[in-house]
Amino acid sequence: MLARAVTYAVVGLEPRRVEVEAHLATADLPAFAIVGLADRACQEAKHRVHSGVVNSLLTWPWKNRITVNLAPAALRKEGSGFDLPIALAVLAGSQQLPPERLLDHACVGELSLDGRVRPVAGTIAVAEGARRAGIRRLLCAAESASEAALAGIDAVPVRHLAQAVAYLRGEDDIAAAAPPSADELEEPDVPDLADVRGQQRGRRALELAAAGEHNLLLSGPPGTGKTMLARRLPGILPPLTRDEALEVTRIHSVAGTLPAGRPIVLAPPFRAPHHGASAAAIVGGGASPRPGEASLAHRGVLLLDELPEFPRPVLESLRQPLEDGVVSVARVGGHALFPARFRLVATMNLCPCGGRGDPAADCGCSAQRVAAYREKVSRALLDRFDLVVAMPRPRAQELAARPGEPSAAVRSRVVAARSRLRERDPLRRTPAASELLDRAVERVPLSGRGRARVARVARTIASLCAADAVLPEHVAEALSYRSPADVTGA
Known part of the structure; x- marks a missing residue:
């Protein structure tokens, strides 16, 4: 039996689609293998998934050789966020949940040994990747659901693998999380x-x-x-x-x-x-x-x-x-x-x-x-x-x-x-201000970059003063902030 789940690997800041394919075949010697350029944390998912399924009072396919492929195989997979999609793909392959309903969702999350779903880094990037691909729902840890909802997707918060399975079977209706509002968040304390x-x-x-x-x-x-x-x-x-x-x-x-x-x-x-x-x-x-x-x-x-x-x-x-x-x-x-x-x-x-x-x-x-x-x-x-x-x-x-x-x-x-x-349009310098800046290029001296930065600072000074143009006094103050000799040693 073959089943699939959809998740995303984050490369830099960009999400890359990954299909988790689980193939279950009857065998005399049971085995569980993960292929598809998975790193150490991802390979260790075999132990977390097995223990999580058993401790969620779900049936582990003991008499099957299980092969999980993370496609595309050339893309390196890192981290523990593949635990939840691997577990759900295995359970779909053993006909414990409907495979077609699973494909309507993206999923991401780490599993603990008792089946709890833990948050992982980059959940919002995974949610953005799913939204771009037209997937409307994301199964993720409850702690990450508000973050994922910011991407404009229905983030379904799950706290346990058993809860995720019940939801996919249609036995449990879980409301999508709402994105946080500014009123609900406390501003960090900053020195005054x-x-x-x-x-x-x-x-x-x-x-x-x-x-x-x-x-x-x-x-x-x-x-x-x-x-x-x-x-x-x-x-x-x-x-x-x-x-x-x-x-x-x-x-x-x-x-x-x-x-x-x-x-x-x-x-x-x-x-x-x-x-x-x-x-x-x-x-x-x-x-x-x-x-x-x-x-x-x-x-x-x-x-x-x-x-x-x-x-x-x-x-x-x-x-x-x-x-x-x-x-x-x-x-x-x-x-x-x-x-x-x-x-x-x-x-x-x-x-x-x-x-x-x-x-x-x-x-x-x-x-x-x-x-x-x-x-x-x-x-x-x-x-x-x-x-x-x-x-x-x-x-x-x-x-x-x-x-x-x-x-x-x-x-x-x-x-x-x-x-x-x-x-407004960039504040223009008066002729006197431009003349002062030109003289400074030779006398300070200023590089081309330095001249441009002095001009920018002068515009900022003029904006703070609510002036209609950059005046010579604004350029003079900006020039006073150039690197002094005791710093540069010049």
């Missing part, structure tokens, strides 16, 4: 900008970075509030649109980083990897390409604290996604594209000991040590920062002052500025 005392220039740069989606580098001695300020950027970013939220949710679902109880990501993500992370961990990769921190920060913020402590090859790997907004991972076994349109925020000291730039501290670093420290960050990467701010040590009266402006007030200005930037 009111906690920052002083550092008005840093706060201004943070607001510009949020309004114009600019990359920001905060430099200065230790303890001046660089990291504290950088961690408050998510709190002043506008919420994601629905399309952006689905895009971000798909990435986090495939990576297995969706928070429990939050089937959709509504707030811009914030990622802050340790400086010991590898290039594959930052930009993605592996034998089977998976999204890295740059993609997990898509539509949000990637914070690299203590920038020079990261290995230079790791930092250089960020240059391409910073320009293109996408990470291209090529391996012998395949090729994957991961979106990576993030805002890069970095912090750094001015020397290895941290005393440089602080009038109250003595820097004991030699010129050679300072030069070696600066060489860890290439000029090509520094040129990709739109805003570079040298943060001084705050004064006593600033630290003792009342709380500053809260994030909510700053966010309202950011939302208004972004609306102006998107809804």
